[in-house]
Amino acid sequence: MEDREHEASDRPMLMTSPGRMARGIIICAVTLAIGFAIVHTLFDAMFANPPPVTRLQAAQPPPPPPPAAAGVTQISILSGAAVQGNPDYDPDDAQVPAGNKVVWINADNVPHTATSGTGPEDEATGARFDSGIINGGEKSSEIEIKDAKAGETIPYYCIVHPYMTSQLTVTEAAAGGGGGSTNSSPVENVLTIPSGAAVQGNPSYDPAELTITQGKTVLVRNADNVPHTVTSGTGPEDANSGKSFDSSILDGGAQIEINTSSLSPGDYPYYCIVHPYMKGKLVVTE
Incomplete structure (x- = not known):
């Protein structure tokens, strides 16, 4: 007798009736159906108007400094x-x-x-x-x-x-009593490749259009930390690319002088062979 009572006490007890369970299942199904209907109705609007997000933009390098003055x-x-x-x-x-x-x-x-x-x-x-x-x-x-x-x-x-x-x-001080620039070309003929120029969309050359008197020298300075060139022409597809002037590869921090004695007055577009989207213009006047 005691063994039977012990076995009966080990049986799990049902906390609800089959009818209540059925009603619970029906309620869950109805709730899910209503939620699905709402999502289905508003899906196009939700997709067209996603929640706002924060867009991270790459830090832009500081603008290059202007060239030094005379002296x-x-x-x-x-x-x-x-x-x-x-x-x-x-x-x-x-x-x-x-x-x-x-x-x-x-x-x-x-x-x-x-x-x-x-x-x-x-x-x-x-x-x-x-x-x-x-x-x-x-x-x-x-x-x-x-x-x-x-x-x-x-x-x-x-x-x-x-x-x-x-x-x-x-x-010793330069002739005329004042200290002249140590560059062989006048400082207004300095062409700078700014820091960050390799990033497409950033300023490529400073100034973007340089006007110079025929026979004067352009001092090209690469202030970026990657190699660049100053090569005459509109781009790599130009048949006359590099025929008027070509700085060749300038490593970061390097500089070179371009003499304009052999250039006739006119406009000379140029670009960077390493980064062809970098473009500028040299205007030679009499």
């Missing part, structure tokens, strides 16, 4: 200079006429400085000049060297990367 010596901080052992400042021993100011152009993608002294341990560090932080793609202000005397050599380095060292040598 200013330009020195480049080369792309990749932050890597120890790589070339850093160009020229490594800049010749600065007495009275000239100096501008450092950072063609690298990380911050640098140009600070007088042999290193952080130098007690006179920054006493002659200090560019302050120069962000990638930007340039320093025009810096005057304190008490500059012709014939002296002044070492300098980067505070952020002290293994980057260089020097500048002060030379």
Whole structure:
């Protein structure tokens, strides 16, 4: 008798009746049917008007700095200079006429400085000049060297990367009493390839249209961190591509001069062989 009662107590107890279960199933089915009908009716409107999303846009590089004014010596901080052992400042021993100011152009993608002294341990560090932080793609202000005397050599380095060292040598002032630019071409004939030019849609050349007097020289500077060219023609399909002038490959931080003596007055479109969507125009006048 006890065994039978024990077996009976182990049997699961039904908490609802078959009728209640059937009604529950019917309620669930009706609810699902109503939900399906609502979604089916409004599906086209929901699809046409999705919920708003946040669009992330790639950060745009800063606009390139304008070329230096007359009486200013330009020195480049080369792309990749932050890597120890790589070339850093160009020229490594800049010749600065007495009275000239100096501008450092950072063609690298990380911050640098140009600070007088042999290193952080130098007690006179920054006493002659200090560019302050120069962000990638930007340039320093025009810096005057304190008490500059012709014939002296002044070492300098980067505070952020002290293994980057260089020097500048002060030379006699240019004829006319003022310090002329160390570039062989007038500064208004500087053509810059801006940082970020390789990204389609960004500015390609600065200025996009450069007007120059026949016989003058164009100084092309690549301030980007990838190779570019300045090649005459409308694009790779142009049969006369490169016949008027061609800078050849310019690595990041490099520069080259293009002489216009052989060019007749007129318009000369040009482009980058590496990135053909980069285009500009050179206008030669008499």
